[in-house]
Each structure stands twice: as structure tokens, then as C-alpha cells.
Amino acid sequence: MKKTAFIDSAYKVLSIEAEAITRQLDHLGSSFEEACQLILDCEGRVVVTGMGKSGHIANKIAATLASTGTPAFFVHPGEASHGDLGMITPKDLVLALSNSGETSEVLSILPIIKRMGVGLIGLASAPNSTLAKLSDVYVNIPIEQEACPMNLAPTASTTATLAIGDALAIAVLNARDFDETDFARSHPGGSLGRRLLLYVEDIMHKDTEIPLVRETALLSDALVEMSSKGLGMTGVVDANNALLGIYTDGDLRRTLSERISIDTPISEVMTTNPVTAKKDILAVELISLMKLKSISGVMITDDSGVVGALNMQDLLRAGVL
Numbered sequence: 545m546k547k548t549a550f551i552d553s554a555y556k557v558l559s560i561e562a563e564a565i566t567r568q569l570d571h572l573g574s575s576f577e578e579a580c581q582l583i584l585d586c587e588g589r590v591v592v593t594g595m596g597k598s599g600h601i602a603n604k605i606a607a608t609l610a611s612t613g614t615p616a617f618f619v620h621p622g623e624a625s626h627g628d629l630g631m632i633t634p635k636d637l638v639l640a641l642s643n644s645g646e647t648s649e650v651l652s653i654l655p656i657i658k659r660m661g662v663g664l665i666g667l668a669s670a671p672n673s674t675l676a677k678l679s680d681v682y683v684n685i686p687i688e689q690e691a692c693p694m695n696l697a698p699t700a701s702t703t704a705t706l707a708i709g710d711a712l713a714i715a716v717l718n719a720r721d722f723d724e725t726d727f728a729r730s731h732p733g734g735s736l737g738r739r740l741l742l743y744v745e746d747i748m749h750k751d752t753e754i755p756l757v758r759e760t761a762l763l764s765d766a767l768v769e770m771s772s773k774g775l776g777m778t779g780v781v782d783a784n785n786a787l788l789g790i791y792t793d794g795d796l797r798r799t800l801s802e803r804i805s806i807d808t809p810i811s812e813v814m815t816t817n818p819v820t821a822k823k824d825i826l827a828v829e830l831i832s833l834m835k836l837k838s839i840s841g842v843m844i845t846d847d848s849g850v851v852g853a854l855n856m857q858d859l860l861r862a863g864v865l
Contacts, residue, residue, distance in 0.1 A: 588635030645673020748852030785849030
């Protein structure tokens with residue numbers, strides 16, 4: 545097979561699947577709106593089901609719904625007939641996928657779902673199918689042809705169904721006024737979650753990890769503290785833990801260039817009125833402050849004095865930067 549034939553084949557597949565998605569634009573109507581409203585009004589979870597390739601698409605749609613503010617999960621229709629129907633409650637809503645609308649494993653659980661009084665949204669490409677007739681809301685997904693040359697393997701149909709699932713999820717997301725903070729709560733491990741949910745208190749060094757010396761200490765004492773705590777700085781406090789100043793790696797370079805003795809009181813070489821931050825601000829806000837002030841470390845304070853310390857390396861490790 546010539547290399548150009550691979551490209552020609554890919555071009556044809558992508559063209560057919562793109563056309564399948566575009567075709568849906570002409571069929572969006574009241575049924576899509578009704579489906580969105582059912583999802584929005586659902587007091588339980590949206591249970592998405594489908595068999596075979598439709599099952600894989602159903603699983604992804606459930607994940608998309610769950611991550612965008614709509615509690616949802618996938619149930620395999622075959623497993624549902626053997627006990628998993630117990631996962632569905634009367635307050636839930638079932639979203640059933642079947643290209644033909646006649647998938648036996650899906651149809652076998654619908655009578656039980658209907659008797660439970662659970663709402664049913666059907667997604668299929670056959671408006672006269674059993675699934676379409678049993679659904680409270682039927683969303684037609686018309687498909688002219690599959691991308692498979694034999695018109696057999698689910699390709700264009702699964703692509704279009706996935707797109708409709710995304711459209712449902714995002715339409716409901718918009719109706720909920722779901723914002724970045726809501727999204728972050730569903731994605732605490734992602735970069736957005738870390739940026740919007742991680743506070744300074746969550747990553748700062750606390751208690752004995754805070755580099756601190758008294759104002760009566762010598763420069764040599766401060767250097768030992770900086771070395772042992774490894775943050776490239778130390779705070780200088782009074783007897784009440786109030787921050788009087790800070791001594792950093794930058795101050796050390798200046799001290800060395802001026803040949804100042806290590807027996808010098810730290811109060812004479814420290815930086816007074818240092819930049820501080822509160823523990824209840826977002827870590828991403830602290831980054832902006834540190835960049836603005838051109839500093840690489842900061843002491844965290846409250847009414848009781850110094851309660852924490854962190855540097856840019858801590859922010860990097862936390863994945864905020």
C-alpha cells in the first residue's frame with residue numbers, strides 16, 4: 545500500500561466524521577432542549593449506559609458530565625441485568641446510547657427503569673426504534689454513513705454521539721453557571737485545581753521547619769539556621785515571635801562582599817520591613833506578589849507573629865508554577 549493511500553484513507557475518514565458532526569447542527573431542536581432540562585432538573589445522578597462501542601462513548605460522556613457539575617456514572621447494561629440495576633435510584637436519570645436503538649442488552653433493562661419511574665433520555669440514529677419509543681426524550685443523531693468502507697464499524701456514529709454528549713454536558717454547565725472554581729473542585733490533581741484550590745497554608749513550612757532566629761543572635765547563628773532549614777533565608781523575631789526582619793542568601797552575598805564579620809549581630813545586617821504574606825491567600829496570588837517584589841522567599845505571618853515560610857521551590861514542587 546502506497547503512503548499516499550494512507551493519507552487518502554485518513555482524509556476520507558476525517559471528512560465523513562466531520563460531516564457527521566456538522567449534520568447534527570441541522571437537527572438540534574426541542575428534544576435537545578428537553579434533554580438538557582431533564583439533566584438540569586435531575587435530583588440524583590445521570591446514569592449513562594451503552595453496549596460495545598456505544599458503551600465506551602457512554603463512559604466518556606459520564607466522565608464529562610461528572611467533571612462539569614453533573615453527578616454521573618456509567619453502568620454496563622449487561623452487568624445491570626445481573627445486579628448493577630441496584631445502583632439506580634428513582635431520583636436518577638438514565639441516558640441510554642444505541643446507534644440502532646435496538647441493542648438487546650440496553651432494551652432488556654428499560655422496562656425495569658420505566659417501572660421505577662426513572663426518567664429516560666435515548667440517543668440513537670433510528671427515530672422509529674424501540675429505544676426512541678420508550679424514551680421520555682429522544683435525541684435523534686442522524687448518520688448518513690460510517691467511515692468504515694463496509695459501513696459496518698461504528699465510527700462516524702460514535703463520533704457524532706460523543707459530540708452530542710459533549711454538547712449536552714456543556715449546555716447544562718452553562719445553565720448551572722459552572723465556573724473555573726467549580727471545575728477545579730472536580731480536578732484537584734490538575735494544574736487548574738492546584739492554582740485555584742491550593743492555599744499558602746497548604747504548602748508553607750510550619751512549626752520547627754520555619755527558619756527563625758532571635759534579634760539577639762549573631763550572623764553566625766543565622767547562617768547555621770539558614771543551612772539547617774534549607775530555604776535560603778531566616779526570619780528575625782523578637783521574644784513575642786513578631787517579625788523584625790529577614791536575612792536571605794542575597795543579604796549573605798552582600799555581607800561577604802563587604803567583609804562583615806560573622807560575629808556581627810544579625811539585627812545590624814538583616815533587611816527590615818520585609819515582605820510578608822497571609823496563610824489564607826491562594827498560592828497563585830503569592831506568586832504574583834513575589835514576582836512583583838522580586839523576592840524568592842517570604843515569611844507568613846498573622847496576629848500571633850510568624851506562622852510559616854516558603855520559597856519559589858515550594859511553589860514549584862506544589863505544581864502552582
